[in-house]
Amino acid sequence: MSIALTCGNLNKKYGRTDALRNLNLQLEENVIYGLLGRNGAGKTTLLNMIAGGIFPDYGTIEVRGKKLGKGELPKDFCFVREKNKPFGGARVIEVLQFAANFHPNWDWTFAHELLETFRLDPRKKIRQLSRGTESLVGNIIGLASRASLTLYDEPVLGLDVLMRERFYKALLEDYANHPRTILLSTHLIDEIATVAERVYIIEAGSLLLHDEMDRIHMAAHLIRGNSEAVASFTTGKRVLHTEAYGRGTLAAIYEMLDDGDMLRAREMDISIEHLTLQKFFSYLIEGGH
Numbered sequence: 001m002s003i004a005l006t007c008g009n010l011n012k013k014y015g016r017t018d019a020l021r022n023l024n025l026q027l028e029e030n031v032i033y034g035l036l037g038r039n040g041a042g043k044t045t046l047l048n049m050i051a052g053g054i055f056p057d058y059g060t061i062e063v064r065g066k067k068l069g070k071g072e073l074p075k076d077f078c079f080v081r082e083k084n085k086p087f088g089g090a091r092v093i094e095v096l097q098f099a100a101n102f103h104p105n106w107d108w109t110f111a112h113e114l115l116e117t118f119r120l121d122p123r124k125k126i127r128q129l130s131r132g133t134e135s136l137v138g139n140i141i142g143l144a145s146r147a148s149l150t151l152y153d154e155p156v157l158g159l160d161v162l163m164r165e166r167f168y169k170a171l172l173e174d175y176a177n178h179p180r181t182i183l184l185s186t187h188l189i190d191e192i193a194t195v196a197e198r199v200y201i202i203e204a205g206s207l208l209l210h211d212e213m214d215r216i217h218m219a220a221h222l223i224r225g226n227s228e229a230v231a232s233f234t235t236g237k238r239v240l241h242t243e244a245y246g247r248g249t250l251a252a253i254y255e256m257l258d259d260g261d262m263l264r265a266r267e268m269d270i271s272i273e274h275l276t277l278q279k280f281f282s283y284l285i286e287g288g289h
């Protein structure tokens with residue numbers, strides 16, 4: 001297992017706001033990660049920090065084992081953020097040409113295919129593009145750069161469902177042929193569930209959970225039943241949230257359940273269903289665990 005990026009104990013304060021608090025994160029080579037968190041959780045601060053735009057008050061960032069100095073950019077790296085504002089007067093093709101200079105693995109054939117896929121006219125000026133279309137320019141750069149470490153900050157914000165699907169498809173197909181490390185922040189949680197292999201969830205600048213997406217699918221459950229039965233069933237299990245309804249209790253739990261658990265649940269008349277990633281995220285945040 002090779003490590004692409006290690007963030008150790010990152011802290012950043014803006015006045016009295018802790019944008020990041022003792023945040024640790026480790027990304028392996030050639031894995032797609034989702035970065036989730038509510039508004040203001042610290043996602044953009046973290047991504048900007050990795051990209052050298054913000055320096056931590058405390059903590060370190062290492063890329064492939066090498067500590068980044070102040071303002072230093074990781075090598076073979078691409079950061080896709082929402083806006084290309086400084087390039088407003090430039091044409092799409094000019095922005096791509098500019099980006100290509102910085103990325104040794106840039107693939108022009110792929111970039112042109114993506115322009116077609118996203119129905120983007122390369123002669124248009126950035127300022128003439130709609131918000132969603134503008135974010136597609138960044139997404140093309142993120143994909144065609146084939147950087148070994150790629151960060152996306154909200155790449156699908158403002159995109160319609162068709163374009164979002166095309167972006168995810170292009171990302172996954174290209175990743176299959178050219179594996180690299182990708183960290184992607186988003187609020188469209190259930191969509192990322194089919195794209196990311198692992199997920200980091202942050203809240204108020206701190207890490208709340210990181211895990212394999214498959215494990216979350218298997219271990220995140222919503223159980224309902226008589227309050228006493230639910231209390232007994234959940235004893236010793238990781239409970240994220242409980243809620244009373246009528247005479248019963250609903251509990252969100254994060255636990256692998258075996259055949260014995262399922263049998264016991266049936267005997268206790270407890271219903272069990274899997275949680276979507278979005279629901280799991282909500283219960284996790286609500287419960288603060």
Ligand SMILES: Nc1ncnc2c1ncn2[C@@H]1O[C@H](COP(=O)(O)OP(=O)(O)OP(=O)(O)O)[C@@H](O)[C@H]1O
Binds near residue numbers: 039
């Ligand atoms: N330049 C700044 N000056 C002051 N406070 C800031 C600054 N940048 C971020 N913050 C604060 O730091 C916290 C983290 O912000 P950040 O933008 O990293 O969150 P986020 O998870 O990206 O949010 P969103 O999902 O809404 O984009 C917030 O409380 C925000 O208000």
